[in-house]
Amino acid sequence: MCLAIPGRVIxxxxxxxxxxxxxxxxxxxxxxxxxxxxxxxxAQIGDWVLIHVGFALSLVDEQEANETLTRLxxxxxxxxxxLNELRESAIR
Amino acid sequence: xxxxxxxxxxxxxxxxxxxxxxTVQTGRHYKIMEVCGGHTHSIYKxxxxxxxxxxxxxxxxxxxxxxxxxxxxxxxxxxxAHEPGVIFTCFGDMMRVPGSDGTLLDAKADGAxxxxxxxxxxALRIARSTPxxxxxxxxxxxxxxxxxxALTLKRAKTExxxxxxxxxxxxxxxxxxxxxxxxxxxxLDGFIGPGHVSTVVGARPLEFIPADYNLPVVVSGxxxxxxxxxxxxxxxxxxxxDSKVENQYARVVPYExxxxxxxxxAEVFELRPHFEWRGLGFISQSGLKLAEAYADFDAExxxxxxxxxxxxxxxxxxxxxxxxxxxxxxxxxFGTACTPERPIGTCxxxxxxxxxxxxxxxxxxxxxxxx
Ligand code: SF4
Numbered sequence: 001m002c003l004a005i006p007g008r009v010i011x012x013x014x015x016x017x018x019x020x021x022x023x024x025x026x027x028x029x030x031x032x033x034x035x036x037x038x039x040x041x042x043a044q045i046g047d048w049v050l051i052h053v054g055f056a057l058s059l060v061d062e063q064e065a066n067e068t069l070t071r072l073x074x075x076x077x078x079x080x081x082x083l084n085e086l087r088e089s090a091i092r
Numbered sequence: 093x094x095x096x097x098x099x100x101x102x103x104x105x106x107x108x109x110x111x112x113x114x115t116v117q118t119g120r121h122y123k124i125m126e127v128c129g130g131h132t133h134s135i136y137k138x139x140x141x142x143x144x145x146x147x148x149x150x151x152x153x154x155x156x157x158x159x160x161x162x163x164x165x166x167x168x169x170x171x172x173a174h175e176p177g178v179i180f181t182c183f184g185d186m187m188r189v190p191g192s193d194g195t196l197l198d199a200k201a202d203g204a205x206x207x208x209x210x211x212x213x214x215a216l217r218i219a220r221s222t223p224x225x226x227x228x229x230x231x232x233x234x235x236x237x238x239x240x241x242a243l244t245l246k247r248a249k250t251e252x253x254x255x256x257x258x259x260x261x262x263x264x265x266x267x268x269x270x271x272x273x274x275x276x277x278x279x280l281d282g283f284i285g286p287g288h289v290s291t292v293v294g295a296r297p298l299e300f301i302p303a304d305y306n307l308p309v310v311v312s313g314x315x316x317x318x319x320x321x322x323x324x325x326x327x328x329x330x331x332x333x334d335s336k337v338e339n340q341y342a343r344v345v346p347y348e349x350x351x352x353x354x355x356x357x358a359e360v361f362e363l364r365p366h367f368e369w370r371g372l373g374f375i376s377q378s379g380l381k382l383a384e385a386y387a388d389f390d391a392e393x394x395x396x397x398x399x400x401x402x403x404x405x406x407x408x409x410x411x412x413x414x415x416x417x418x419x420x421x422x423x424x425x426f427g428t429a430c431t432p433e434r435p436i437g438t439c440x441x442x443x444x445x446x447x448x449x450x451x452x453x454x455x456x457x458x459x460x461x462x463x
Pocket of ligand 1: 407408409410411413420423424425426427430431435436437438439440441447
């Protein structure tokens with residue numbers, strides 16, 4: 001649970017609750033993006049975010065997201081466990 | 093340098109290793125603590141410490157949230173899970189943490205309804221869809237994870253979900269660092285500051301380390317080259333007698349942290365007078381509980397939680413590992429009685445735990461040879 005995995009916001013599921021569908025290496029799940037909203041710039045479709053326990057924790061650029069993903073994938077089993085836990089998630 | 097080829101940028105890795113070698117002063121020993129379990133993991137996985145000169149030592153700190161949960165709290169969790177009608181939810185790693193009489197996994201085998209969830213929002217979803225049952229979420233983690241619990245509680249309150257509560261074990265990062273710095277067992281020369289926690293709290297709360305203890309802190313990313321660069325930045329500060337907070341991970345960590353997350357934490361939680369840490373004992377103002385406005389959701393008020401303090405098993409040296417006083421392989425049960433499959437101590441449970449990271453990357457055999 002300690003990992004922060006990168007994903008891309010692909011659509012909003014509920015704008016007012018700040019629930020968005022993200023794509024994490026092909027796995028698509030709903031997360032809450034309110035922690036990366038700022039007054040100047042709310043989270044948007046296309047944003048890359050680091051995701052921790054169902055919440056976007058920080059906004060990153062695409063290069064950082066890809067490098068993080070590569071590093072996590074190299075972790076093997078621990079990353080697989082995290083992805084499987086994400087697959088089980090059904091946040092509404 | 094057998095692992096460098098696996099780096100994102102092997103060339104940069106070699107250059108940094110060379111610069112570190114050129115920067116260390118002979119006759120001086122540098123002891124640098126990486127606070128965060130994620131760094132520990134990267135260091136072992138990529139053999140970052142193999143690239144460092146002999147007189148630069150990395151020691152592992154208390155930043156693995158699973159590792160610091162004391163036995164008594166696991167016992168409390170199991171007691172709540174056995175309450176009639178309760179669905180007890182927790183992160184996967186917590187299932188395998190030993191209490192004084194088994195783990196949550198054992199309690200599940202005994203018939204308790206314990207379910208692994210990815211997110212506190214999944215626990216809330218279960219509560220929403222099973223209104224006839226009570227759903228309790230076992231909340232653990234530093235400021236990285238606490239905002240998620242806080243936002244989930246806010247939503248539960250807004251929706252008026254009455255069958256949801258939280259067994260709160262959130263902790264804060266600064267008090268254990270201060271406790272370590274006050275401890276006579278350990279003389280440190282600097283800190284590799286935590287990555288993800290700092291995205292929430294920012295780098296500013298670490299300023300007490302240079303201010304009060306005159307030591308450098310560099311907040312670091314998780315790539316092996318990030319860690320090497322952070323070590324280099326620390327060494328450079330030490331060489332010129334400087335001490336300040338630097339941010340190597342500025343591409344992700346804002347110096348001021350995440351203001352929104354900090355506001356939510358302040359709204360939903362308050363500091364406990366003290367909280368027990370595995371192996372570190374009671375540390376004042378280091379744990380969070382639900383604020384008055386959220387007391388209805390506090391599992392510790394809803395259920396009779398035993399709250400008995402349990403001493404760690406005699407063989408377990410997690411406390412020393414968490415304080416960086418010993419290396420994992422120096423624990424007598426490491427790799428024998430204590431393995432990731434059958435952990436005795438918490439540091440062997442989560443992949444971020446120093447013992448598990450050591451064990452998983454086969455560092456065990458080689459380090460034994462060195463001893
Ligand atoms: S080997 Fe096991 S008991 Fe020893 S310090 Fe590590 S986790 Fe704790």
